[in-house]
Amino acid sequence: MEEKGSKGTTHTLIRNFLIRCSFCRKKFGDWNSSAPYTFGCGHTICSNCLASVEDDCCPVDNYKSAISVRTLPPNTCILYLIEVAVPANAYETMISNHGIEYYQSMILMEKLVCVLNPNAFKKINNQVKPINLAKSLERKLISLASCQLLEELGRKDIIKYIRKLGERILLELILLMKSRQQQVNELFAALRSLKCQLFGPKLQEMIMRLLYNIMNEGERISRKTLTAYLIHQLDGRFKEESKNISNTSIGRAIQLLVRGSCFEVIPRDKGGSLLKLKDEIRNYEQFRQKLDAAVIKVAFEYDVHLKVEKWSLILYGSTDKSQYLNSMIDKLRPACLLNSRLKHISCTLNEEVGKPFQALRKLIPQFSRIEMLNPDDEYDLAKVKEMLEVAVEILYALLEYSEHFGKAKDQRQENAPTDVVVNPPDIITLKLDDPISFNTLDNAADLSSDESVDGTDDLIISPVPSTPLKDGINRAVGSAVAISP
Numbered sequence: 001m002e003e004k005g006s007k008g009t010t011h012t013l014i015r016n017f018l019i020r021c022s023f024c025r026k027k028f029g030d031w032n033s034s035a036p037y038t039f040g041c042g043h044t045i046c047s048n049c050l051a052s053v054e055d056d057c058c059p060v061d062n063y064k065s066a067i068s069v070r071t072l073p074p075n076t077c078i079l080y081l082i083e084v085a086v087p088a089n090a091y092e093t094m095i096s097n098h099g100i101e102y103y104q105s106m107i108l109m110e111k112l113v114c115v116l117n118p119n120a121f122k123k124i125n126n127q128v129k130p131i132n133l134a135k136s137l138e139r140k141l142i143s144l145a146s147c148q149l150l151e152e153l154g155r156k157d158i159i160k161y162i163r164k165l166g167e168r169i170l171l172e173l174i175l176l177m178k179s180r181q182q183q184v185n186e187l188f189a190a191l192r193s194l195k196c197q198l199f200g201p202k203l204q205e206m207i208m209r210l211l212y213n214i215m216n217e218g219e220r221i222s223r224k225t226l227t228a229y230l231i232h233q234l235d236g237r238f239k240e241e242s243k244n245i246s247n248t249s250i251g252r253a254i255q256l257l258v259r260g261s262c263f264e265v266i267p268r269d270k271g272g273s274l275l276k277l278k279d280e281i282r283n284y285e286q287f288r289q290k291l292d293a294a295v296i297k298v299a300f301e302y303d304v305h306l307k308v309e310k311w312s313l314i315l316y317g318s319t320d321k322s323q324y325l326n327s328m329i330d331k332l333r334p335a336c337l338l339n340s341r342l343k344h345i346s347c348t349l350n351e352e353v354g355k356p357f358q359a360l361r362k363l364i365p366q367f368s369r370i371e372m373l374n375p376d377d378e379y380d381l382a383k384v385k386e387m388l389e390v391a392v393e394i395l396y397a398l399l400e401y402s403e404h405f406g407k408a409k410d411q412r413q414e415n416a417p418t419d420v421v422v423n424p425p426d427i428i429t430l431k432l433d434d435p436i437s438f439n440t441l442d443n444a445a446d447l448s449s450d451e452s453v454d455g456t457d458d459l460i461i462s463p464v465p466s467t468p469l470k471d472g473i474n475r476a477v478g479s480a481v482a483i484s485p
């Protein structure tokens with residue numbers, strides 16, 4: 001277990017979470033002296049501490065075990081993971097004390113958790129595989145290893161983690177199938193489909209400043225007037241992007257802000273409406289945050305996954321805002337993405353042909369079974385065993401699939417560029433009077449994607465010379481860059 005750090009993350013994770021008794025903090029040892037025992041609450045303690053347990057209560061949080069601690073079986077899953085030998089007769093004892101289903105379920109748990117340790121994986125599967133799992137996937141497996149199958153609470157946790165596992169594995173599969181650039185393209189396609197426009201960071205910032213300055217006194221202005229004002233102000237400032245600055249694109253940039261709940265939309269008697277900055281927006285930063293949130297929400301709704309540095313590049317043209325955006329993404333993330341990811345991958349798979357995709361298509365019903373699990377329901381051991389089988393199937397499929405398709409990606413690993421390169425935005429030319437939908441959509445609901453995505457950045461922004469602005473806005477701006485799919 002005390003390997004010299006070569007296996008970096010995996011072993012660090014196991015070291016930190018699984019090898020020590022939750023109570024006395026001593027390392028688990030061999031079967032006889034200090035094997036791990038897991039309570040329904042998820043705490044795992046050593047046999048020494050277990051010996052002094054009173055009233056079947058967990059010594060860490062006083063959780064009252066539903067089964068007598070004298071009959072609690074050792075956690076073979078953890079033993080496997082930390083490479084402690086389990087005596088041959090231990091499983092026989094396990095079967096006679098707790099039944100065949102418990103034994104079978106434990107074997108499945110071991111099969112899941114062993115991917116955290118290449119040695120354990122080799123032992124259980126009799127093969128060597130390079131395993132490079134996302135950290136968040138590893139964390140879910142570690143949580144799974146600390147569940148007590150014999151207790152209802154433990155089984156509920158297992159169901160909960162299987163769902164999380166399914167959700168994350170879906171994300172991994174989606175990411176394997178799509179390049180980062182495809183993900184960025186999808187974001188811009190989503191914005192287009194919503195009749196919204198996000199410009200390159202500098203131009204976007206300029207537009208935001210202009211809008212804030214003209215509206216922060218509570219003025220009510222029509223979209224048409226705002227659009228004309230912006231076009232006039234921007235005229236000649238953004239040479240490289242001038243061809244992208246049109247009534248339509250500016251109208252769409254305003255629509256994005258409407259979508260982000262920046263404005264009150266006040267209907268006019270003669271038709272149309274006026275926009276007024278919402279009272280709750282008290283300074284420019286709040287206004288700007290609304291825009292960032294609006295774009296991130298669109299990404300969640302369309303299940304687009306970008307690394308936080310990439311977000312920072314797209315929205316601000318540098319990675320400086322990563323931390324701020326990270327906390328925003330955390331706040332906006334929906335609770336569960338299983339369903340939307342399932343839809344997403346089903347659609348993607350329908351467009352793909354070829355063997356590996358066929359194999360993946362077969363997994364869809366398995367993911368659906370996971371999706372249908374209700375974490376609040378009670379599940380008996382038979383059902384949990386069934387779902388563990390499903391979990392093993394999808395996890396091992398991910399391993400196979402990463403091996404096949406991950407290689408090309410690995411070669412593309414690169415450092416995040418500090419500049420963003422931008423292709424001219426793909427603006428669909430519409431007539432000026434193209435009706436812009438006025439719904440103040442605030443689909444706060446369905447954002448989700450709990451985890452940040454590790455990956456590459458293919459976005460490049462070319463630096464542009466700054467130009468001083470007139471009209472009292474004393475801010476040097478460079479010519480903006482539009483990022484486009």
Ligand SMILES: [Zn+2]
Nearest residue numbers: 021024046049
């Ligand atoms: Zn202990």
Ligand SMILES: [Zn+2]
Nearest residue numbers: 041043058061
């Ligand atoms: Zn406990």
